[in-house]
Amino acid sequence: MATAAAPSILDVRADFPIFGRRIDGRPLVYLDSAATSQKPESVIAAIDDYYRRHNANIHRGxxxxxxxxxxxxxxxxxxxxAFAGGQTETTIFTRNATEAINLVAYAWGREHVGPGDAVLITQMEHHSNIVPWQLLCEETGAELRYLDVSDEGKLSLEQLDAELARGDVKLVACAHISNVLGTINPVAEIVGRARSAGAVTLIDGSQAAPQMPIDVGALGPDFYAWTGHKALGPTGIGVLHGRRELLERMRPFLGGGDMIRTVDFQRSTWNDLPWKFEAxxxxxAEGVGLGAAVDYLTGLQMESVRAHERELVGYALERLREVAGVRVIGPRTAEERGGVISFELEGIHPHDVADLVNRENVCIRAGHHCAMPLMRRLGVPATARASFGPYNDRSDVDALIGALAQARQVFGV
Ligand SMILES: Cc1ncc(COP(=O)(O)O)c(C=O)c1O
Structure with missing residues (x-):
C-alpha cells in the first residue's frame, strides 16, 4: 500500500474557504471537480470587490x-x-463551454455545413459537444459521424485518417480530456490531420484548461472552448478562442447591444472582435472572477497543477486496486489521464455508491455524466466518478477508499 504521508506537490487547501466547512462535525472530502471546482479566496474577493467598489456597465460610460x-x-x-496561449481579440466570453460550442455550431456551422457534408465527433463527447452538432446536421442535412472509443478509452488516429479520407468532413470536434474516461486525447495530432484534410476543428477544453498547461496557438485548432467554473472561476462565464480569419468572416451568433457598430432601420454593421460575438x-463580475482564477492558477503554475493531479491519480488508481470489486474505466496509467477516475463497484449501483460515501462527507458523482452515448458504448447505465482539483491531497483518496470499503460492508458484497 502506498503511504498517505507522501507530500503533495501543491498544498493549497487553506486558500479555499469552503474547506473550513464541517458537515456533521466532519471535514468535506470534495472529489467532484470535474463537475465544478471550488473557489479560492482571491476569486471570491475579486467578485466582492468588483460589486462593492467598481460596479457599472462597461464599454459605454x-x-x-x-x-x-x-x-x-x-x-x-x-x-x-494569455493563460490559454490565445490572443485577446480572438478570446470571446460566453456563458459557459456549452454556449461557446453552440456559437460555433450556429455562426460557423449554418454557413459552412450542408447536405453531403459530415461533422465528425467522438463517442466520448459531453452532450455539450454532441447536441449542437445533432441540431446542425438535422437542420442542414449533413451527416453526424463518430470516432470509436476503444475498450481502454482511447481514440484511433487510423480511424480518423480513414474518416478524413472520405473527403466530406467539414468539422472535427473532440474533447481535449474526457470528463468520464479521463483520457487525454492527442489533440495536436487530431487538429493537424484534420487541417491537412481541409476540415475545421473545435476542441472542447472544459476539462483540460483547469488542469494542464494549454497553448491554443501551438495546438492550432480553429476553435477551443472551455468553461470558467471548472477552472476555479465563477459560474456564468465560458471562453471561446477562435481563429481570426474564421471569426471575421462569420455572422454574429446573437444580435443586440454591444455587438454592433451601427444600426439603421433595416441593417446593421458589426463591432470588432471579440465584441461582435458578445451581445x-x-x-x-464573472469575467473579473475568471481573471482572478487564472491569476491564481498561473501563480500555482499549470505544470505543477498537472503534476499534482497526475500524482494523485496515480495514487488513487493504486489504492482503488485494493478495493475488491472495483473496475476502473479508461486508460490504465496516470500519464494518459487527467484528474478524473470513473469506476464501478461490483454489486452496488453507482448512485448507491455515491450515496453511501456521502455518509462520510465524500462528494463524488454518479450517473451518465452528460455522456449517454459513451455509457452505451461502455455498456453501463452509469458510473461513479471521483475527480480532483489542486486542493485535493492523498488524504482525500484515503477517505474515498475507506468509504468504499464501508459501502461494501453495508451491501454485504
Ligand atoms: C468535457 C466537457 N465539455 C463540456 C462541458 C459543459 O460545461 P458547461 O456546462 O459549463 O458548459 C463539461 C461539463 O461537465 C465537460 O466536462
Whole structure:
C-alpha cells in the first residue's frame, strides 16, 4: 500500500474557504471537480470587490466607475487569453463551454455545413459537444459521424485518417480530456490531420484548461472552448478562442447591444472582435472572477497543477486496486489521464455508491455524466466518478477508499 504521508506537490487547501466547512462535525472530502471546482479566496474577493467598489456597465460610460469596470473586464480578458496561449481579440466570453460550442455550431456551422457534408465527433463527447452538432446536421442535412472509443478509452488516429479520407468532413470536434474516461486525447495530432484534410476543428477544453498547461496557438485548432467554473472561476462565464480569419468572416451568433457598430432601420454593421460575438450586457463580475482564477492558477503554475493531479491519480488508481470489486474505466496509467477516475463497484449501483460515501462527507458523482452515448458504448447505465482539483491531497483518496470499503460492508458484497 502506498503511504498517505507522501507530500503533495501543491498544498493549497487553506486558500479555499469552503474547506473550513464541517458537515456533521466532519471535514468535506470534495472529489467532484470535474463537475465544478471550488473557489479560492482571491476569486471570491475579486467578485466582492468588483460589486462593492467598481460596479457599472462597461464599454459605454465615461465616468470613473464605468472606466474602472471596463478596464477590469477587458484586463481579465487579456489575462484569460494569455493563460490559454490565445490572443485577446480572438478570446470571446460566453456563458459557459456549452454556449461557446453552440456559437460555433450556429455562426460557423449554418454557413459552412450542408447536405453531403459530415461533422465528425467522438463517442466520448459531453452532450455539450454532441447536441449542437445533432441540431446542425438535422437542420442542414449533413451527416453526424463518430470516432470509436476503444475498450481502454482511447481514440484511433487510423480511424480518423480513414474518416478524413472520405473527403466530406467539414468539422472535427473532440474533447481535449474526457470528463468520464479521463483520457487525454492527442489533440495536436487530431487538429493537424484534420487541417491537412481541409476540415475545421473545435476542441472542447472544459476539462483540460483547469488542469494542464494549454497553448491554443501551438495546438492550432480553429476553435477551443472551455468553461470558467471548472477552472476555479465563477459560474456564468465560458471562453471561446477562435481563429481570426474564421471569426471575421462569420455572422454574429446573437444580435443586440454591444455587438454592433451601427444600426439603421433595416441593417446593421458589426463591432470588432471579440465584441461582435458578445451581445448584450456582459457578465462583468464573472469575467473579473475568471481573471482572478487564472491569476491564481498561473501563480500555482499549470505544470505543477498537472503534476499534482497526475500524482494523485496515480495514487488513487493504486489504492482503488485494493478495493475488491472495483473496475476502473479508461486508460490504465496516470500519464494518459487527467484528474478524473470513473469506476464501478461490483454489486452496488453507482448512485448507491455515491450515496453511501456521502455518509462520510465524500462528494463524488454518479450517473451518465452528460455522456449517454459513451455509457452505451461502455455498456453501463452509469458510473461513479471521483475527480480532483489542486486542493485535493492523498488524504482525500484515503477517505474515498475507506468509504468504499464501508459501502461494501453495508451491501454485504
Ligand atoms: C468535457 C466537457 N465539455 C463540456 C462541458 C459543459 O460545461 P458547461 O456546462 O459549463 O458548459 C463539461 C461539463 O461537465 C465537460 O466536462
Amino acid at each position: 465615461v465616468y470613473t466607475l464605468a472606466q474602472e469596470a471596463t478596464e477590469m473586464f477587458e484586463g481579465a480578458r487579456e489575462r484569460v487569453a 448584450g450586457t456582459s457578465m462583468v
